[in-house]
Amino acid sequence: MKITEKEVEYVAKLARLYVSDEEKEKLTKDMSAIIEFADTLSKIDTDGVAPAAHAIPVQNVFREDVVKDSYKRDDILKNAPEKEAGCFSVPKVVE
Amino acid sequence: MNYEAVIGIEVHAELSTDTKIYCSCANKFGGEINTHCCPVCTGMPGTLPVLNGKVVDYAIKAGLAMNCDINKNSKQDRKNYFYPDLPKAYQISQFDLPLCKDGYIDITVDGEKKRIGVTRIHIEEDAGKLMHDVTPDSSLIDYNRCGVPLIEIVSEPDMRSAKEAEEYLNTLKAILQYINVSDCKMQEGSLRCDVNVSVRPVGQKEYGVRSEMKNVSTFSGVLRGIDYEINRHIEILEAGGVVEQETRRWDDGKGISVSLRSKEDAHDYRYFPEPDLMPIIIADEKIEKLKNELPELPHIKRDRYMEQYGLPEYDATQLTTLKATADFFELVIAAGASPKAASNWIMGDIWRIMNEKYMLIEDLPFSAKQLADMIALIDSGTISNTAAKQVIENMFETAKDPAVIIEDLGLKQVNDESEILSIIDTVIEQNPKSIEDFKGGKGNVAGFLIGQVMRMSKGKANPQTVNKLINEKLAKL
Numbered sequence: 001m002k003i004t005e006k007e008v009e010y011v012a013k014l015a016r017l018y019v020s021d022e023e024k025e026k027l028t029k030d031m032s033a034i035i036e037f038a039d040t041l042s043k044i045d046t047d048g049v050a051p052a053a054h055a056i057p058v059q060n061v062f063r064e065d066v067v068k069d070s071y072k073r074d075d076i077l078k079n080a081p082e083k084e085a086g087c088f089s090v091p092k093v094v095e
Numbered sequence: 096m097n098y099e100a101v102i103g104i105e106v107h108a109e110l111s112t113d114t115k116i117y118c119s120c121a122n123k124f125g126g127e128i129n130t131h132c133c134p135v136c137t138g139m140p141g142t143l144p145v146l147n148g149k150v151v152d153y154a155i156k157a158g159l160a161m162n163c164d165i166n167k168n169s170k171q172d173r174k175n176y177f178y179p180d181l182p183k184a185y186q187i188s189q190f191d192l193p194l195c196k197d198g199y200i201d202i203t204v205d206g207e208k209k210r211i212g213v214t215r216i217h218i219e220e221d222a223g224k225l226m227h228d229v230t231p232d233s234s235l236i237d238y239n240r241c242g243v244p245l246i247e248i249v250s251e252p253d254m255r256s257a258k259e260a261e262e263y264l265n266t267l268k269a270i271l272q273y274i275n276v277s278d279c280k281m282q283e284g285s286l287r288c289d290v291n292v293s294v295r296p297v298g299q300k301e302y303g304v305r306s307e308m309k310n311v312s313t314f315s316g317v318l319r320g321i322d323y324e325i326n327r328h329i330e331i332l333e334a335g336g337v338v339e340q341e342t343r344r345w346d347d348g349k350g351i352s353v354s355l356r357s358k359e360d361a362h363d364y365r366y367f368p369e370p371d372l373m374p375i376i377i378a379d380e381k382i383e384k385l386k387n388e389l390p391e392l393p394h395i396k397r398d399r400y401m402e403q404y405g406l407p408e409y410d411a412t413q414l415t416t417l418k419a420t421a422d423f424f425e426l427v428i429a430a431g432a433s434p435k436a437a438s439n440w441i442m443g444d445i446w447r448i449m450n451e452k453y454m455l456i457e458d459l460p461f462s463a464k465q466l467a468d469m470i471a472l473i474d475s476g477t478i479s480n481t482a483a484k485q486v487i488e489n490m491f492e493t494a495k496d497p498a499v500i501i502e503d504l505g506l507k508q509v510n511d512e513s514e515i516l517s518i519i520d521t522v523i524e525q526n527p528k529s530i531e532d533f534k535g536g537k538g539n540v541a542g543f544l545i546g547q548v549m550r551m552s553k554g555k556a557n558p559q560t561v562n563k564l565i566n567e568k569l570a571k572l
Contacts (some may be wrong), residue, residue, distance in 0.1 A: 014175075014363060014365070016177060052374075053170045053368040053374050054368070054370070054373060054374060058373050059373050059374045059375070059376045060373065060374075060375060060376055061145060061146065061372070061373045062145070062146055062147070062148030062151070063114075063119070063145040063146060063147050063148060064148065065112050065113050065114050065147050065148065065149040066113065066114065066119065067113050067114050067119060067120070067121045068114075068119035068120075070120045070121065070130060070131050070132055070133050071132060071133050071134070072130075073127070073128070073129045073130050073132075076129055076132045076133070076134075076137060076238075077129065079134075079137070079139060082233070084229075084230060084233065084235060085128075085229065085230075085235060086127075086128045086129055087128060087129065087226070087229075087235035087236055087237055088129070088137075088179075088182075088235070088236040088238065089230070089233045089234070089235055089236070090179045090233060090234050090236065091232070091233060091234070092227065092232055092233055092234050093178070093179055093225070093227075093234050094227055094234075
């Protein structure tokens with residue numbers, strides 16, 4: 001399957017990436033190569049193989065519903081790019 | 096032209112687990128800002144989610160209560176989008192293998208039963224809370240709610256009016272409260288609705304173009320929003336226009352819906368299986384066990400109350416909406432009261448006083464047995480209905496046994512005919528005009544005299560006896 005420049009633009013927009021024309025050209029080639037590589041997988045005969053969401057056969061990994069200490073607010077805010085009034089602060093978003 | 100509305104609703108219900116869905120932070124409303132947070136629920140790189148087992152149990156219970164099939168092979172998926180209330184830039188949800196599917200809820204509208212399909216119920220995480228109005232140039236975020244477990248209950252487009260939507264939501268809420276998986280506190284955002292509305296000419300098979308109102312947080316908003324959208328669509332169609340498929344926001348203050356322009360970008364959530372979480376495999380024994388834990392559900396209880404106790408539909412519905420009310424009612428009956436009398440007292444004076452005191456039925460100071468005792472005292476003629484109202488008031492204050500209160504307040508009913516006759520004589524003596532009126536053919540004299548006698552006896556005279564004796568007296572005149 002070939003990837004078009006339009007698809008690269010679309011994926012870049014969804015990922016909030018701004019790419020130059022040069023990058024776009026290179027990305028189009030790279031992504032095509034990746035998708036083509038993945039295409040080889042679809043040549044494998046999977047008749048009689050149940051679909052799986054994971055490669056390893058592990059299931060039902062659950063946690064007990066028991067409260068543990070959360071982080072102190074000052075600590076959790078240490079990773080905030082900006083903070084204000086005990087909150088994470090981001091550029092204004094209004095729907 | 097006549098139009099028919101087609102309505103489908105997605106309900107997001109916060110589950111009342113102790114902890115969040117993927118980490119051990121407290122799932123609690125109203126904490127100090129950003130104090131129920133850890134690296135997992137704030138989406139720090141390198142952290143891994145671990146699913147809270149209770150979330151799965153609660154979702155399956157909801158599914159069973161809504162007659163769903165349980166997917167024995169289920170998984171979680173990533174829904175990708177950028178919005179700062181979601182720090183990971185994706186929400187963990189379920190895409191093609193929801194825990195529950197193909198169920199239904201039966202509702203009753205104007206005495207008619209109707210079945211509303213439940214397409215699916217899946218688990219997902221809630222997002223944080225954004226505040227846009229605190230600072231001029233930034234939005235502030237509280238992540239306490241981020242990672243709170245939700246179930247999303249998606250209905251089929253089976254509803255045809257706001258009234259049906261109201262019944263659907265009331266029934267759904269009652270079920271969730273009965274099975275104790277969500278507290279359903281609308282004012283705390285525990286239940287939020289997305290409402291899809293379209294209209295089509297009556298008789299047309301194909302659906303019209305729908306609009307979706309997101310995140311409506313009150314039932315009354317849902318109902319007003321539905322009526323608003325129905326009218327808006329019809330107006331567009333009548334004017335020869337075309338309804339646009341779009342997402343809208345319900346403005347409850349203004350009573351209108353507004354288009355959300357930002358959603359013009361086509362959404363592409365690029366769902367894919369969540370690599371950090373393992374598949375959920377549900378054993379038959381687990382489904383059986385959870386099924387056995389379900390209580391009698393509200394609509395089944397309501398039907399039983401009508402059938403077994405002969406209660407009117409209104410009473411049966413009111414009494415079964417909250418499980419605590421139904422439990423209390425059944426205890427009163429078990430203690431010997433007649434169902435209709437118990438229903439009248441609970442839905443009458445008791446609810447009135449509870450409302451005045453902002454009290455829940457769980458917090459009543461007296462027991463179901465005490466209420467049954469009081470009803471028995473009315474039945475035996477020991478107190479009148481009027482006096483019983485005072486007894487109830489007093490039970491709220493003192494929690495004493497009704498017999499003691501009757502003694503304390505001297506409320507014992509006077510049944511003795513000679514005693515009542517002497518009061519009647521006094522009343523007639525004091526009201527000669529009413530006797531003349533009676534002789535002159537005016538009709539309502541008996542009623543007036545009965546009222547006077549009851550007053551003079553301080554409500555203690557047996558009203559039936561008073562009624563009988565006064566009519567006898569007047570007949571002899």
